[in-house]
Amino acid sequence: MTDTEIEGPGRHRNGDELAESATKRDDVFDETYKEKEGPKPSMIIVWKNIMLMTLLHIGAVYGISLVPSAHVLTWAWSVFCFLISALGVTAGAHRLWSHRSYKASLPLRIFLAIANSMAFQNDIFEWARDHRVHHKFSETDADPHNAVRGFFFAHIGWLLVRKHPDVIEKGKKLELSDLKADKVVMFQRKYYKMSVLLMCFSIPMFVPWCLWGESLWLGYFVPGLLRYTLVLNATWLVNSAAHMWGNRPYDTNINPRENKFVTLSAIGEGFHNYHHTFPYDYASSEFGCKLNLTTCFIDLMCFLGLAKDCKRVSPEIVLARAQRTGDGSTRNRNG
Template sequence: MRGPTADGAKVPFCNAKEEISARVETSEGDGGQKRPDMRGQRQNIVWRNVVLMSLLHLGAVYSLVLIPKAKPLTLLWAYFCDVVFLSSSLRVTAGFVSKWPHYGFRAFQKGTRVFCLFIWLLFSLQNDIFEWSRDHRVHHKYSETDADPHNARRGFFFSHIGWLFVRKHRDVIEKGRKLDVTDLLADPVVQFQRKYYKISVVLMCFVVPTLVPWYIWGESLWNSYFLASILRYTISLNITWLVNSAAHMYGNRPYDKHISPRQNPLVTLGAIGEGFHNYHHTFPYDYSASEFGLNFNPTTWFIDTMCWLGLATDRKRASQQVIKARKARTGDGSI
């Protein structure tokens, strides 16, 4: 769902400040000719994504009609897959956001990483770990610019789902090539998942959730497919997308009023922790993604439990002194 992988991803990160906006450049490979400035031009529509997303959401709407006809166990299974044990939001927050893009904690046992992170991530069908993490790092470094894959300055629809309907802006690709992703390339779990992503994600996101109700308690394949796969997946996607859209447009900014990400309580409830988005962008290394720790933050509960069981370690947190100083310096005074 994130678009084609950028070439040259091994190029180390450059610490020098770079021009963020799209600009006219000269390239020796182009014979010294100026490259066209893409700013203001309409990007090419990816019709495949438009069709697939339209069909997916139409299927989700149709799934609502099937709810009264389904067995209660099927509805519980769909809930169990997406909210209780295999919560897509928890996978995205604990796995993608805290572990691989920012290394907010360290899951040191490979078997634990495979089970708790790699397997869970498959259910979300939001691209492989490498591609998601790379784009998430670009999003943080160049937030609300043309280099941001889902730039909220282009409106709610674009940041929510529209960015999937067009080709990536040139700046997203160019800036992504300059990030240091050698840690991802060296991670065997990341590379294994990337290699077998397509077949494994189809099995885990659609086949397994569909077959369990049909095989174990005799639900029809039709109901199983639409309720446990299509409806569940669509809800999961939209909850995750709200972090890109609503949490970048609506809410207060107690930690840094100069950036777009906000504290959005409604998104926090749905995305179980990611709604504390002004905090997350101000202190991206904090594994909790929130100043409030365990309060209204199941992701923190999950990571803390892993650490308590000895399955993860080295949790990183912003100190209270640092948080208070930052709020006093750049916050909007809302808390």
Template sequence: MKFKETINDEVLAKEPHRVDYKQKIVWKNVIIFTYIHFSFFYGLYLTYFYAKFWTILWNYGIGVISGIGITAGAHRLWCHRCYKAKWPLRFILMIFQTVALQDNIYQWVRDHRVHHKFTDTNADPYNARRGFFFSHIGWLLVRKHPDVISKGATIDMRDLEQDPLVVFQKRYYIYLMSFFCFIVPAMVPWWVWGESLWNAWYMAVGRYCINLNLTWLVNSAAHIWGIKPYDKSITPTDNTSVSFMTFGEGWHNYHHVFPWDYKAAEFGNYGLNVTTALIDFCAYLGLAYDLKTASTDMIEKRILRNSKMMSY
């Protein structure tokens, strides 16, 4: 399954940067995200002065599997169908994505497919043309633009509606996300090595805050700063720093041009693309297969076409 990922300059010209609807603040989200970010700073304080080493290591590990749940799971497997996975890997990635608590897989994929199909229009949930703050976190603090809702209804989600793991997670998400994102990360340090439950809780919320902001950087920073070797007419950029922090998701100009490439990048550089290394390892174990990637000839032709566009 392939999806139209970019829009041309003509479409952008018809949709100037303006907000043509009354924005309604979602105060519940404002309060929640304010608490989460204050908890990060308090958790950082506890980490430096009071936390046990094993609690720090534990939260780092939880942060890593949260990121993998988004990059290898929600993004490359379920959203773009870049590769196929056998049920043990699918189950593990479903759990990892639940730990990340960034909406259930179904909702995450629908928002992201809308983002790709209607990039930088009012139908884009995290429209980068509305500024860094909006594309980073602001889109979660206000009601969605009507176009996001209407265009989102046109997205084909039949593949996920027929996926038992996705359906199961969506049905029980309220219980699963509470258990895997907060209860287990906070209770294990308390039970196993005697960490203060207070410390464990705030460090878990702080870790969650870090994971959120790293993911959001792909929507914000990787649409503003970086280079555009593959398509200069779109906002997504290749940003090395973002790629390093997000396990390989920062090669965003490439990704919007070749969204079905499981590497999400031209090169399989494991140092800056941990997700690709993981998928390759899973393929070696026989858990992942049918890995899709763009050919060298296809990439070279696209770069040449883009360089000609840049010369005009």
């Protein structure tokens, strides 16, 4: 099938032709995978992670108590850091590096890598590898955050236990040459701990102190810990709530749902039934920029010449799929 192009920001590529190469992608569900028979392996708790996550959330709750005493510029700075962190995950690790749904210039890739370090959710290479495994083996033992195991496991529990052996096995078999060939990805991976210390904690804390005299204590707990915890939970809701609650206009054979709350909290990632149906679509939604700040950001980057080749699914393909496998709902499809 030949490529076609339509006018729009960055000359979007029509995604119809991508269907024929689906079997070559690591982010398309593998219908041949079968879970191993017999008893499941015992769950191994990672007590260090439990302690760290507990302390993090206690710190975030304390940060909430400090918000009323924060300078208004600190509030604005915290929101800004939240958005930059979120874009490092959504526009960066997710749509660019996991799904290759558009191409980014070197300056944009550097910015997104820096933003991803501010989000502190594992380095880009590991994040993208695990996310491809999640798509390829969704809701099975090989899914890192298998939602069939319940809300808590899909939300945060998967980080508190050792990975299922199938997750590790399947992750090692993925073809990740595109990530290994990206010097920005590998540079961030090499210096990840240092970049997290700088971007996730030091800069959010020191900027308010240096520029408008906010206390380091408040700077650490509000734009630091509280902002970081909110970004984490917004991302986790995509794995949990968006796999459990909402309608399925495109495919009722999969668990992911359309969830507006998650769409708002995760700046556009809650159109999840659409995303798992068409993972290569750069907008992760049928509706473009509507309720989708990440898509707006990518479109802006295309306009500035920093991104291009945005892959898109034609309305005809979307409608045909919804009629064939959707639940018949029209609420989300018609806005």
